[in-house]
Amino acid sequence: MKTYTFRLGCWMLAVLAAVHCSCSDAGSGKEAGRVTIKYWEKWTGFEADAMRAVVDDFNASQNRIFVEFSSVSQIDRRLMLATAGGVPPDVAGIWGKSLPVYAENNALTPLDRLAAEGGVRRDQYIDIFCQICSYRGHLWALPTTPSSLALVWNKKLFREAGLDPEHPPQSLAELDQFNDKLVKRRPDGSLAAVGFLPAEPGWWNEIWGWWFGGELWDGRNAITANSPENVAAFQWIESYPRRFGVHDLLAFRDGFGNFASPQNPFFTGRVAMVLQGPWIYNFIKNFAPPDFEWGVAPFPSVDPARFQNITQVEADVLVIPAGAKHPKEAFEFIKYVNSQKPMEKLCLGQRKFSPLRECSAEFFQKHPNPHIGEFLALAKSPNARFVPQLTVWSLYSNDMTQAFGRVWTEKAPAGESLDEVQKHVQQAFDRQQKRWEQISEKLTKEWDKP
Amino acid sequence: MTNGDKHNLRLGLLFISPWILGFLALCVYPLLSSLFYSMCDYSVLSPAVFVGAQNYRDMFTDAIFWKSVYNTIFFAAFAIPLGLVMSLFLAILLNFDLPGKGIFRTVFFLPSLVPMVCLAVLWQWMLNGDLGLVNNTLNPAFGAVNALFGTHLAPPNWLQEAAYAKWGIIFTGLWGVGHAVVIYLAGLQGVPRHLYESAEIDGANFWHKTWHITLPVLSPVIYFNTIMGLIGSFQVFAVPYVMTGGGDGPERSLLFMATYLYQNAFDYWNMGYACAIGVALFLLILALTYAATKLSEHHIHYEGK
Numbered sequence: 001m002k003t004y005t006f007r008l009g010c011w012m013l014a015v016l017a018a019v020h021c022s023c024s025d026a027g028s029g030k031e032a033g034r035v036t037i038k039y040w041e042k043w044t045g046f047e048a049d050a051m052r053a054v055v056d057d058f059n060a061s062q063n064r065i066f067v068e069f070s071s072v073s074q075i076d077r078r079l080m081l082a083t084a085g086g087v088p089p090d091v092a093g094i095w096g097k098s099l100p101v102y103a104e105n106n107a108l109t110p111l112d113r114l115a116a117e118g119g120v121r122r123d124q125y126i127d128i129f130c131q132i133c134s135y136r137g138h139l140w141a142l143p144t145t146p147s148s149l150a151l152v153w154n155k156k157l158f159r160e161a162g163l164d165p166e167h168p169p170q171s172l173a174e175l176d177q178f179n180d181k182l183v184k185r186r187p188d189g190s191l192a193a194v195g196f197l198p199a200e201p202g203w204w205n206e207i208w209g210w211w212f213g214g215e216l217w218d219g220r221n222a223i224t225a226n227s228p229e230n231v232a233a234f235q236w237i238e239s240y241p242r243r244f245g246v247h248d249l250l251a252f253r254d255g256f257g258n259f260a261s262p263q264n265p266f267f268t269g270r271v272a273m274v275l276q277g278p279w280i281y282n283f284i285k286n287f288a289p290p291d292f293e294w295g296v297a298p299f300p301s302v303d304p305a306r307f308q309n310i311t312q313v314e315a316d317v318l319v320i321p322a323g324a325k326h327p328k329e330a331f332e333f334i335k336y337v338n339s340q341k342p343m344e345k346l347c348l349g350q351r352k353f354s355p356l357r358e359c360s361a362e363f364f365q366k367h368p369n370p371h372i373g374e375f376l377a378l379a380k381s382p383n384a385r386f387v388p389q390l391t392v393w394s395l396y397s398n399d400m401t402q403a404f405g406r407v408w409t410e411k412a413p414a415g416e417s418l419d420e421v422q423k424h425v426q427q428a429f430d431r432q433q434k435r436w437e438q439i440s441e442k443l444t445k446e447w448d449k450p
Numbered sequence: 451m452t453n454g455d456k457h458n459l460r461l462g463l464l465f466i467s468p469w470i471l472g473f474l475a476l477c478v479y480p481l482l483s484s485l486f487y488s489m490c491d492y493s494v495l496s497p498a499v500f501v502g503a504q505n506y507r508d509m510f511t512d513a514i515f516w517k518s519v520y521n522t523i524f525f526a527a528f529a530i531p532l533g534l535v536m537s538l539f540l541a542i543l544l545n546f547d548l549p550g551k552g553i554f555r556t557v558f559f560l561p562s563l564v565p566m567v568c569l570a571v572l573w574q575w576m577l578n579g580d581l582g583l584v585n586n587t588l589n590p591a592f593g594a595v596n597a598l599f600g601t602h603l604a605p606p607n608w609l610q611e612a613a614y615a616k617w618g619i620i621f622t623g624l625w626g627v628g629h630a631v632v633i634y635l636a637g638l639q640g641v642p643r644h645l646y647e648s649a650e651i652d653g654a655n656f657w658h659k660t661w662h663i664t665l666p667v668l669s670p671v672i673y674f675n676t677i678m679g680l681i682g683s684f685q686v687f688a689v690p691y692v693m694t695g696g697g698d699g700p701e702r703s704l705l706f707m708a709t710y711l712y713q714n715a716f717d718y719w720n721m722g723y724a725c726a727i728g729v730a731l732f733l734l735i736l737a738l739t740y741a742a743t744k745l746s747e748h749h750i751h752y753e754g755k
Contacts, residue, residue, distance in 0.1 A: 077716045084494045101719055105495040250607040255580030322495075394717045398698070405700055411612070424514075428718075435491065438499075 037090035050349025088321035090330040096132040141317035147277040155293035168297040191252040205404035208233035217388035226418040234414030281369035296371035309381035488725035505726035526683035537627040541634030562628030570692035579607030612701035637671035
């Protein structure tokens with residue numbers, strides 16, 4: 001009996017060991033003699049293909065480093081857990097807005113020294129992208145593909161409504177006037193089409209105050225969610241349910257199809273103007289009717305004399321997580337992506353514009369998006385902004401979306417809903433600030449280490 | 451303990467050792483460590499700093515946390531009894547000796563095989579305010595009422611209106627009663643036929659038999675399903691998370707305790723606070739399970755006792 005039990009135990013151990021080996025072996029042993037660096041990227045589909053082509057070029061260009069590219073879903077969470085577990089990738093592609101929270105949690109390698117040694121200079125980039133990649137005086141990332149937001153309008157609907165299809169609204173007041181002309185109702189009174197809805201697609205509920213001259217943060221200690229400008233913006237939001245009726249608006253929006261489908265309300269002509277980024281070109285090409293005519297212009301502000309060319313700029317960025325095994329080789333690759341030719345190849349592949357100052361004429365000739373120049377010009381505008389670099393941004397953004405929803409459904413007036421955001425976010429931010437005071441000395445020392 | 455007993459004990463322990471190891475590593479350790487981290491300022495990436503009861507104090511003043519508690523209790527308070535009655539009712543119907551009962555049993559069980567995420571996406575469209583099947587079915591009824599009384603009533607935009615959103619999720623949950631139905635059916639097979647026969651001789655009708663025989667004999671099964679429903683309802687996460695695209699729903703009406711825990715852990719990097727919410731959820735479920743056990747003590751009839 002005893003020998004039998006012993007043997008059984010041995011078998012169990014053997015099976016466990018085999019399972020362990022087969023798991024840990026997977027993926028290693030590629031390209032012997034070269035340093036393999038792991039690169040996690042959030043993109044899928046054609047965007048991932050564009051980066052894969054650049055990675056292939058890099059791998060073919062030299063024989064010292066081999067980049068292993070993986071498309072990873074929910075990258076924010078995976079990167080956080082992998083870094084905490086001590087097995088991060090060498091390079092990760094995340095969003096610029098995530099940098100503060102990663103940096104402050106000591107999850108990234110500062111790139112200042114690597115960039116200086118590698119000859120990467122700030123003046124190579126359009127200003128705002130350097131700002132996005134820096135936090136608390138250090139450089140944490142280099143950009144890949146950027147975007148900016150603009151008003152995109154359906155020219156055919158403008159023509160049908162008796163508007164000049166080549167003349168987009170120049171102010172918010174004009175946008176509202178156009179809206180009135182573009183509204184269509186069904187015989188039963190329900191909405192069939194509108195000119196513009198701030199809730200469509202509802203991806204940027206936080207930033208409406210910018211077009212009213214407002215800010216979300218004073219850059220130091222104060223959250224400014226309920227500043228008079230932000231309240232004015234939310235009062236403008238409030239005017240929509242008042243004009244169209246809450247129930248009608250909700251039912252109307254509920255009938256919209258998926259963004260990435262031919263039922264996208266912008267493509268079906270149910271909404272004539274939207275706030276969108278350069279990627280809209282891909283969706284128009286894939287899902288809009290073949291005769292879809294569209295224009296791109298700066299989204300109008302409340303006072304065009306004072307606030308012009310306001311936009312939100314975002315950037316995908318490449319970082320080296322803290323604890324990466326081959327930071328030098330990783331930076332070598334990041335630097336390669338940030339040189340002009342590969343960057344143009346990537347941005348062309350993803351139908352975006354380049355974050356680099358220098359851009360070849362060929363890039364624009366080859367670019368399929370006829371309006372890419374307008375998006376680029378907006379990114380260069382002195383009034384281009386990016387979301388505040390706050391570690392509590394995720395919470396702030398969620399709170400603003402809730403506040404927007406309450407105003408949209410007439411559950412609370414603009415001022416009251418923003419007061420609540422202000423109180424909640426300021427509280428969370430104060431706590432983070434206190435924490436920062438406790439850890440800043442130790443962290444900055446670590447970051448400044450040569 | 452004789453030598454033989456000791457040997458058997460060792461052997462027994464050896465055989466269940468994979469389970470014990472798994473239980474210790476995957477259940478006990480996370481349970482205890484989350485208890486510890488609930489008293490820390492912890493973001494997963496930087497070392498945890500002990501802050502005592504700070505997270506619990508914050509919890510008491512956090513209006514959003516209380517909203518999530520309210521939502522969770524509201525959901526459980528309606529989802530559990532509704533699920534219970536519905537599944538028991540279906541089980542009793544499916545227990546009738548009718549031709550094709552196998553087909554009916556399969557049909558009612560099938561929806562519970564649909565994965566949570568698919569279920570959520572499917573019902574997202576069913577409950578769509580403009581194009582949804584649910585409102586399409588309700589529309590004629592509302593039309594008739596409006597025509598009769600000259601009112602302007604319309605079916606709700608289920609997932610867009612705070613007042614109806616939770617009801618949408620509760621109805622969605624009813625799709626998953628199949629598992630409970632199967633357990634009830636098994637229980638119903640175990641009801642001794644002679645009890646029904648003697649009751650029939652005494653002139654009992656269907657309701658008498660259900661009330662005085664079926665339900666008492668089924669009581670341990672009902673108890674089991676209630677506890678499972680209680681635990682499941684308090685942990686509700688996947689369906690509202692998918693339906694709201696990871697958000698909180700209109701006016702945070704679909705923010706449940708598990709969602710808020712997840713947000714704090716992975717969106718806001720407050721793992722310490724998330725652990726505290728986890729502990730609160732654990733204590734809540736523990737207390738309610740204990741209460742359910744105590745309250746039902748005298749109403750459960752065990753065949754073997």
